[in-house]
Structure formats: C-alpha cells, structure tokens
Amino acid sequence: MKRLLSTALLCLVTSFASQASAQVNVGVDASDPWLGFMNVFELPENGGGYVFGDAWGVPDLVAEFTGDDLRLSPNVINDPNEFWYQNTTGTAPDPSNPGGPGQRGNKNMAASMYIQDDSLLGENVIFSGNVNAHSFTSAHTTTAFIKEFDGAFNLLFSSTMELTTAGAFTISLEIDDIPGNHVQYGFETVGENVWSTDVAPFGSISIDAVAAPPTPSFGSYSQNFESVGLAGTDPTALASGSEGDIQPGSDGKHGWSTFVNVFDGSDNYKFGYGTNPAPNEDPPAGFSQVVAGQGAGGATDQYLNAFSDYGCCDLAEPTQQGHGNGTDMVQTNLFQEYEVGSDDVGRAIEFSFDIKLPGGDQAANALGASGSATAEMFIKTLDPNDFSETGRTDVDILTGIAGLNDATWTNHTLNFAITSDMVGDVFQFGIESTASNFDPTGVFLDNLNMGDASSANADFNGDLIVNGEDFLTWQENEGSTGALADGDADGNGTINGLDLAVWQAQYGPVPQATASIAGVPEPASAALVLLGMVCLGGTRRRVR
Incomplete structure (x- = not known):
C-alpha cells in the first residue's frame, strides 16, 4: 500500500512540479x-x-x-x-x-x-x-x-x-x-x-463585497545590542529598539515589550499587567538591562540580561504580592511583537540566539543557581481578541539547551511555521521566566536573529526536488527523532509539524545554485512512459 501511495505522489509531482504555483488573491x-x-x-x-x-x-x-x-x-x-x-x-x-x-x-x-x-x-x-x-x-x-x-x-x-x-x-x-x-x-x-x-x-x-487587502509580511529582526545604550545611561534604549527591526511600515524602532502574569501557589491565575515598554535598568527594576563585558563577540561586547520582575508587587495589597509572599508564581515575558499578515502564510521562521548563564560575581543571580525558577525561549502566536495561544514552540533553557554554562556562549535555534489560520494573530518571540520568592532568573542573551529559515532543507532524499517522496519520508517518521534523511527539515533533531511546514514552503525543484547536481541522471524515456501509464490509475495531491 505504501508503494502505491508513493507512486501516486511521484506521478503527480513529476508531471506538474516544474510549474511553480503563484499566489492568487480572490474576494x-x-x-x-x-x-x-x-x-x-x-x-x-x-x-x-x-x-x-x-x-x-x-x-x-x-x-x-x-x-x-x-x-x-x-x-x-x-x-x-x-x-x-x-x-x-x-x-x-x-x-x-x-x-x-x-x-x-x-x-x-x-x-x-x-x-x-x-x-x-x-x-x-x-x-x-x-x-x-x-x-x-x-x-x-x-x-x-x-x-x-x-x-x-x-x-x-x-x-x-x-x-x-x-x-x-x-x-x-x-x-x-x-x-x-x-x-x-x-x-x-x-x-x-x-x-x-x-x-x-x-x-x-x-x-x-471587497476583499480585505493582504497585510504585509513582518520581515525579520537582528540584534547584537552593540548600538543600544547601556543600563543606567539610557533607560528607554530597549523600548525604542535603536537597531534591528525592519518591519515594513514601521519607523525602524519597534522595541522590546513586557507582560507579567501572576499565579498563586496552586497555579490559579490572579492578575496580570502590561503590555509595557521594556526597561533598561539594573535589578530590581525588573525585566531587562543591556550590559557590557561578556558579549558573545568579545570581552567588551554588549549583551542583554533578562530576569524576573522582582518589583512585583505591592506588599500592602493582599491580592497583589507576587514575589513578596513567597508562594505566588511571577511569569515575566520579554518579547518582540508583530502582526501575522497573509504574505506570511507558509513561512518557516527561525529564531536563533547566543545564550549563557551569569558567572563569576554574578553567579548567584543565574537561573537555576538556587530555588525552582524556570525559563523558556519561545516563539508563539496569540489570538488578538483574548490573547489565547494559537501556536507555540519553545525550549526550556536549563534542560533543553545542550552545553549551557556560565563560562562560554551557546547558540540555539527555534523553528516555527506560519499557517493560514494565524493571519491577523499576534506574533511574538522572546524569553519567559517563572519564579517565586525572589529566586534567581538571570540569563544573558546576544546575537538575536529572527527570520526565514535559510538553512532549512526538505529535500530529504537528496534528489534535488522537494516532492511527494520527501513527504512520505516525513510521514513515516513523524513524532520521532532523526536527521535530514529521516524528515528533519529544520535540523532540530525532532520530526514534527515544523518540518512539514518547511516541506510546504520549499515544494518544487531545489535551486541549483545551492545544490550539487553531479551524478543525478535523467530518467530513461521508457521509464517516463511507464510512469505516465501508472499515473493514469490515480493521483494523490501534495499536502498543504
């Protein structure tokens, strides 16, 4: 049965994959x-x-x-x-x-x-x-x-x-x-x-009667914090976003934002506050600061220190105590935010970053140094009406990033697929920490890059075309771990829906400017005739 499905998919794509699909808007x-x-x-x-x-x-x-x-x-x-x-x-x-x-x-x-x-x-x-x-x-x-x-x-x-x-x-x-x-x-x-x-x-x-016009792509983002004012000298530097953002229609200064959710010790929601501009202040002012001396590019490079809002909350108000009562969980979000447009549908997004824990005289402030605080790097989409999550990918900083330490920087990448049901949603990427009782949460970040997944590859069998055969490879291994040959398009070692999104986005011939074509024979004409005869028996459409 699998062979029949494979042949049907191959027939369809062999006949029509050379004709790239154009996007046509109707209303x-x-x-x-x-x-x-x-x-x-x-x-x-x-x-x-x-x-x-x-x-x-x-x-x-x-x-x-x-x-x-x-x-x-x-x-x-x-x-x-x-x-x-x-x-x-x-x-x-x-x-x-x-x-x-x-x-x-x-x-x-x-x-x-x-x-x-x-x-x-x-x-x-x-x-x-x-x-x-x-x-x-x-x-x-x-x-x-x-x-x-x-x-x-x-x-x-x-x-x-x-x-x-x-x-x-x-x-x-x-x-x-x-x-x-x-x-x-x-x-x-x-x-x-x-x-x-x-x-x-x-x-x-x-x-x-008139179709809503497509909203623009949210572009990409790149930030190494070298041109951002240091904490204590420029308290609004992170909020103004002095470099990195290239969102169409913006002024180039779309900055970092914060939102805090507070839960009681039984994980019941109590209250939240935000969205607010990200501060650039020393603790306990909360959230974030740009500092120098341990950047990923050298000893004098600047980087971002992200941490919980230790100023949360009013100890005189019993329902708003946060860190102060020793049991409330303070979930602190530091993020960039955009709107998903129709032009973003089908994009395979990656968010890469350099990360390390505070060391030396700051080791006591590092995430995991004591207490039970957790933190995640994330990409997510939210319904703009009630801000419920409509999509998310994340990594637990302490348990999911191999090689994390307080002496050297480690690079990690998250991948995320934009689907048609996300159009109009809020798109965010950043860091989320959850802590109580002033537990340490410090994390250093540098060289943040968000954009299209340039290294992603859905040509799992290396035949220079992303087609039904590659889909079958992904389908057979979905939910498992593996490498490119097993269906891992984004290189994160796990075969899941993110890899399918890359397959969707790359469907068709692999650009030969970046592909080796040596040793790829043309199919014999007799084989093509036979393939055409098999195709008469039925076809199966590529998955979208």
Missing part, C-alpha cells in the same frame, strides 16, 4: 458571476440523510448584494407541504395543520453561493473578506470555502473557515494543475428552512 465582488447550488438533507433527528441537490438561483438561497455588501440569510420555503414543514399543533404532530408561519422547517438546507473559476488550477488561491455583522443563531452557520473537484465534481480537497463573528477572514488552498478539474470559492449557509415571516429571529450575516 467578494458583486460584479462577479456568482452561482447557487442547494443540497437538501433530512433533519438530524430524521437520520440526516441526503435528499437531493440542484442548481438554484442566488436570490433563492437566500443571498443578495446591496451595493458592496453581501447578506446571507436562512433559506425560505413558503410551501406548507409536510415535506418542508413539521405540521404540528403545539408539540404534537397534526397533519391537518399545514406548514406556515411559526412551524418548524422539516429539512436541513445547505445553500452554496460560489464562483467557479477553473483558471485557478495550479495556483495557490487565497480567499479573504470581512464580516461586517453576524447575528445568526445556533440554528444556522455560514462557512467560507475553497474547493477543488475532479471532472465529475467529486470533491478532492477543500479549505474552510466557519464565520462565527465579525472581522476579517482569510483561507488558502494550493490547487492541483490537472486539466478537467474545477475550482470553486464562496460561502455555504446551513440550517433549517423557515417561513418568510419567520426569518428575522434567526439572524443573518453581512460580508464586505
């Missing part, structure tokens, strides 16, 4: 030729079975444009027949009481309003828009979709997002370049049919 435009299709199902309590499907006019779905605004509402059926309505008196069935206002619908309607554009074959399609208002009850849902069908309109692949609140949305799908396939994007509204006079209580959804 909601009233002037486009929108189509309608209705699939009708029994209610769940009646088994939920499929009844029929047919092309319907867009107004019959119900969907309508008002200027640049698209409004989707529950489907209306004004036919009292018991096929469409549960004829009841009160809650009891009553065939003599025909359907009409107030009667519950008897079918589940899946109304699709869509654009079919087969010119999108072979492209990376990004569908975006903006929900202006959402008042649907739980009885109805609307989902944005991109779908790829075969020539007989059997669904092959799709990307979907249920639209549950007001705000922008973006989904993407890489479409196969297979002649005869079909591409559709649009909206599906699902729920029971209602009588025309009963529509209002069920609500509706309103969507911008």
Whole structure:
C-alpha cells in the first residue's frame, strides 16, 4: 500500500512540479458571476440523510448584494407541504395543520453561493473578506470555502473557515494543475428552512463585497545590542529598539515589550499587567538591562540580561504580592511583537540566539543557581481578541539547551511555521521566566536573529526536488527523532509539524545554485512512459 501511495505522489509531482504555483488573491465582488447550488438533507433527528441537490438561483438561497455588501440569510420555503414543514399543533404532530408561519422547517438546507473559476488550477488561491455583522443563531452557520473537484465534481480537497463573528477572514488552498478539474470559492449557509415571516429571529450575516487587502509580511529582526545604550545611561534604549527591526511600515524602532502574569501557589491565575515598554535598568527594576563585558563577540561586547520582575508587587495589597509572599508564581515575558499578515502564510521562521548563564560575581543571580525558577525561549502566536495561544514552540533553557554554562556562549535555534489560520494573530518571540520568592532568573542573551529559515532543507532524499517522496519520508517518521534523511527539515533533531511546514514552503525543484547536481541522471524515456501509464490509475495531491 505504501508503494502505491508513493507512486501516486511521484506521478503527480513529476508531471506538474516544474510549474511553480503563484499566489492568487480572490474576494467578494458583486460584479462577479456568482452561482447557487442547494443540497437538501433530512433533519438530524430524521437520520440526516441526503435528499437531493440542484442548481438554484442566488436570490433563492437566500443571498443578495446591496451595493458592496453581501447578506446571507436562512433559506425560505413558503410551501406548507409536510415535506418542508413539521405540521404540528403545539408539540404534537397534526397533519391537518399545514406548514406556515411559526412551524418548524422539516429539512436541513445547505445553500452554496460560489464562483467557479477553473483558471485557478495550479495556483495557490487565497480567499479573504470581512464580516461586517453576524447575528445568526445556533440554528444556522455560514462557512467560507475553497474547493477543488475532479471532472465529475467529486470533491478532492477543500479549505474552510466557519464565520462565527465579525472581522476579517482569510483561507488558502494550493490547487492541483490537472486539466478537467474545477475550482470553486464562496460561502455555504446551513440550517433549517423557515417561513418568510419567520426569518428575522434567526439572524443573518453581512460580508464586505471587497476583499480585505493582504497585510504585509513582518520581515525579520537582528540584534547584537552593540548600538543600544547601556543600563543606567539610557533607560528607554530597549523600548525604542535603536537597531534591528525592519518591519515594513514601521519607523525602524519597534522595541522590546513586557507582560507579567501572576499565579498563586496552586497555579490559579490572579492578575496580570502590561503590555509595557521594556526597561533598561539594573535589578530590581525588573525585566531587562543591556550590559557590557561578556558579549558573545568579545570581552567588551554588549549583551542583554533578562530576569524576573522582582518589583512585583505591592506588599500592602493582599491580592497583589507576587514575589513578596513567597508562594505566588511571577511569569515575566520579554518579547518582540508583530502582526501575522497573509504574505506570511507558509513561512518557516527561525529564531536563533547566543545564550549563557551569569558567572563569576554574578553567579548567584543565574537561573537555576538556587530555588525552582524556570525559563523558556519561545516563539508563539496569540489570538488578538483574548490573547489565547494559537501556536507555540519553545525550549526550556536549563534542560533543553545542550552545553549551557556560565563560562562560554551557546547558540540555539527555534523553528516555527506560519499557517493560514494565524493571519491577523499576534506574533511574538522572546524569553519567559517563572519564579517565586525572589529566586534567581538571570540569563544573558546576544546575537538575536529572527527570520526565514535559510538553512532549512526538505529535500530529504537528496534528489534535488522537494516532492511527494520527501513527504512520505516525513510521514513515516513523524513524532520521532532523526536527521535530514529521516524528515528533519529544520535540523532540530525532532520530526514534527515544523518540518512539514518547511516541506510546504520549499515544494518544487531545489535551486541549483545551492545544490550539487553531479551524478543525478535523467530518467530513461521508457521509464517516463511507464510512469505516465501508472499515473493514469490515480493521483494523490501534495499536502498543504
């Protein structure tokens, strides 16, 4: 079975991998030729079975444009027949009481309003828009979709997002370049049919007719702290970010920020404060300072000292004691922050840094010198509405960084994948420490670099093309440890979703300027003919 899957993937990529997919942005435009299709199902309590499907006019779905605004509402059926309505008196069935206002619908309607554009074959399609208002009850849902069908309109692949609140949305799908396939994007509204006079209580959804423009990439960051003012001489140097940031649209001085969460001794959340500009002060002012003398590039180089907020918190206030009561856990975050844009989807990000523990006369301040404090270097994304984490990769500084000591600097790299569901999220990278009772947390950092993973490589079998064969290698070893030949694209020794993200980003021929091509034979023409014959038996799409 594995050999058949491998052959199918190889067929697909051999035929089409030489054609690089272009990103095509599509949206909601009233002037486009929108189509309608209705699939009708029994209610769940009646088994939920499929009844029929047919092309319907867009107004019959119900969907309508008002200027640049698209409004989707529950489907209306004004036919009292018991096929469409549960004829009841009160809650009891009553065939003599025909359907009409107030009667519950008897079918589940899946109304699709869509654009079919087969010119999108072979492209990376990004569908975006903006929900202006959402008042649907739980009885109805609307989902944005991109779908790829075969020539007989059997669904092959799709990307979907249920639209549950007001705000922008973006989904993407890489479409196969297979002649005869079909591409559709649009909206599906699902729920029971209602009588025309009963529509209002069920609500509706309103969507911008103009797609939300893509937000820019957040670029990269590099910092060695050599041009940052020292602690005690320039208290705002870290907050102003005097070097490193190249975020598009910024002034080049996007700086470091802080946020603190405080938990009681049972790990229950108590309170938090921030986001605030990072200070550049000596302890116990809290968080961070730029100092000189032990930098990674030489004895006089500058570096960042990161530590807990030992000023936390007001000892006169019983609910806000932090370090002072000996049991509260103070979680201190020092970070750079950006917004994930649609242009960032598919990026494999790496965050590399030099790190060491304080030594000499500062050894007592080092993380782990005493007490039970912990600290992690991290990359994460957060929902901008409630700041819950939507993605994270991290490393425990004391247990996860090989060779960490207080005498020499050690380099470490974190990797992170940007996916389409992260567009609009907050992107952060930095250090997080958790400590109580003034336990030492000092960590020295230098030469921080965040950007695209230039060293990542998803050509696991070394054949100069990132394709289905490489995906199979990753799939067979996911969750284990290994090297490049086992599917470890980012070189961290673990085979996981980060490596899959690199495979997605690098899919296609390896640039020959950086690849050795000696000893790679051209396949014999007879083998190509045989491969083409095998491909007629079926294909399997590359995973996105």
